[in-house]
Amino acid sequence: MTATTTDFVVIGGGIAGISVAALLSEHASVTVLEAESHTGYHSTGRSAAQYIRNYGNATLRQLNDLAYPTLSGELTGESVLSARGQLLLVLHNECDATINSYLAGASGVEKISATQACDIVPVIKPATFDFAFYESDAADIDVDQLLQGYTRELKQNNGSLVTHSRVDTLARDGDGWRVYCGDNIYSCANVINAAGAWADAVAGMAGVSPVGLTPMRRSAQIFDIEDQSGTFDRWPLFGTLAETWYALPTAGRLMLSPADEDPVEPRDAWPEDEILAGALDRFEQMVDLNPGRPVHSWAGLRTFAPDRSPVVGLDPTANGFYWLAGQGGYGIQTAPATAMLLATQCLDQQLQHNDAESSDRLSAALSPARFR
Ligand SMILES: Cc1cc2nc3c(=O)[nH]c(=O)nc-3n(C[C@H](O)[C@H](O)[C@H](O)COP(=O)(O)OP(=O)(O)OC[C@H]3O[C@@H](n4cnc5c(N)ncnc54)[C@H](O)[C@@H]3O)c2cc1C
Incomplete structure (x- = not known):
């Protein structure tokens, strides 16, 4: 039995979990737990790898726009997009x-x-x-490059990524959480539920109601x-x-x-x-x-999710339990945006890429509170 203490446990090593973990790791200690032998094994590794600005409802189109500067390299100098149409x-x-x-x-x-x-x-x-x-301007996304870029960032910031680690139980631990993975226990202040198709099941393990994925x-x-x-x-x-x-x-x-x-x-x-x-x-x-x-x-x-928008943010019924799920057919192209929104919320910062009012509206449209 080993016990580890960390600020954030992220459950799920798909693009959602890895991207938010990378951003959080600049400011906090982060451990990603992935059930499979490697990251991206499920939805992330099986996508059509497209960036389509006008795909999805109005909330998703805002996320598509917000993600574009990162995907196109405007922010990082390294584009993962190539022209397609x-x-x-x-x-x-x-x-x-x-x-x-x-x-x-x-x-x-x-x-x-x-x-x-x-x-x-x-x-x-x-x-x-x-x-x-x-x-x-629809484009191909190099998903592997995107995932590996975030993984590098996570590791450079001393974040950990543990594969073959299926979370089987979560329990409240004072103001925080204890996360059980076989013989390993992780104590943390915050859990991020980025378990893709399993996100409602992971919420159930924590005694948190599902959002209806x-x-x-x-x-x-x-x-x-x-x-x-x-x-x-x-x-x-x-x-x-x-x-x-x-x-x-x-x-x-x-x-x-x-x-x-x-x-x-x-x-x-x-x-x-x-x-x-x-x-x-x-x-x-x-x-x-x-x-x-x-x-x-x-x-x-x-x-x-029932309204086909992603579920991103703190669950109002459970301290320190955050959702990053329900990305539907848009989870690769929106990942930089949802990661940025969630990381800023977790770290209690203002989103810099939007004015405060529209950022609040977007956060409300994504919040799990809409199902409570
Ligand atoms: C055919 C197809 C085409 C697509 N095309 C596009 C596209 O062109 N553009 C686009 O943007 N999106 C596309 N998508 C959608 C995109 O792939 C998903 O939205 C995105 O990959 C979701 O990422 P994720 O990290 O949430 O999920 P996943 O990649 O599924 O990651 C979730 C991870 O959580 C892990 N996990 C689950 N339970 C536990 C547990 N208890 N303990 C530990 N780990 C756990 C799983 O093993 C998994 O690795 C497509 C999807 C498909 C299937």
């Missing part, structure tokens, strides 16, 4: 609500004709959709492509505005996702053949490209 095809009879919610508050989006869309991705069948939206499976498959056009590697991410499928060309291979959102229990997710086959069918109806058989497939969990 996104082309969204608007189907015949697309409902106005879908179009309006995408356009509300959108920036940098261009409406283009079906012919213009086919100039960008020549294999799309022009008769299968009405028009398209093109978002030129739903892990949703999203799958993807990879195909080898023989490029007839010579332009394949320059195609943007393309798919339907209604999210019935999307495709992403990368180095001679095409990633195709059914854009599925099936609620599942927290687990090591895997794809189902029927769902993958359905995506291929919908893709081939709209795209003149026969990718053949997939060479690889996988699935991961996108975990949503």
Whole structure:
């Protein structure tokens, strides 16, 4: 039995836990506990790795904007983004609500004709959709570089990262917490719950009510492509505005996702053949490209709160218990922003990148208090 004392225990070594741990470690002692053998094993290592400014509801779009300076290297001098673009095809009879919610508050989006869309991705069948939206500043994120950058920062500041450490119990310890991991006990003033799909279960271990998270499976498959056009590697991410499928060309291979959102229990997710086959069918109806058989497939969990905004902040019912969860399909691109918001709250500082009033509004929109 070993006992360790630290200011913060962060539960979960995905991008959420590692990013906030790195920022906190500049000012406090921090230990990250990760159940698996390495960081990023679950959702973080299974994403499509995209930065899309206009993806998600209004709260998420604020986070996307707030995260951009870090991702693009304006703050650190080291960008993790590379140009990609996104082309969204608007189907015949697309409902106005879908179009309006995408356009509300959108920036940098261009409406283009079906012919213009086919100039960008020549294999799309022009008769299968009405028009398209093109978002030129959508970008690929180097997720590994982002995760390793935060890990380096954590270690340089003497923070610890302990893998193979599944938290099994949490108990109140005076004003703080005791966190149990097998034979190891961590005493700390503050716990940060960054356990991804398991965040409600971790709250339960601490006697804190869940916020109502739903892990949703999203799958993807990879195909080898023989490029007839010579332009394949320059195609943007393309798919339907209604999210019935999307495709992403990368180095001679095409990633195709059914854009599925099936609620599942927290687990090591895997794809189902029927769902993958359905995506291929919908893709081939709209795209003149026969990718053949997939060479690889996988699935991961996108975990949503009931209002689909992340849950970031102190739980009003439990001293020293902070949430950093419910990032849905946006957790990589928003990580620098949610980490900064939570770290400033934990350290009781003002957020410098926004005026105080809008920062308060954003914090309220993210706070777990909205479910209490
Ligand atoms: C197919 C797919 C495509 C996606 N595409 C994008 C995209 O293009 N852009 C984007 O921004 N986002 C995307 N996402 C979403 C993004 O991947 C997630 O929002 C993000 O990775 C969530 O990070 P996290 O750290 O919260 O979760 P995770 O990476 O799942 O980390 C949580 C960690 O907590 C650990 N843990 C759980 N319970 C315990 C415990 N009791 N003790 C110790 N450790 C524990 C787990 O082992 C896990 O490693 C996508 C997701 C999927 C599945």
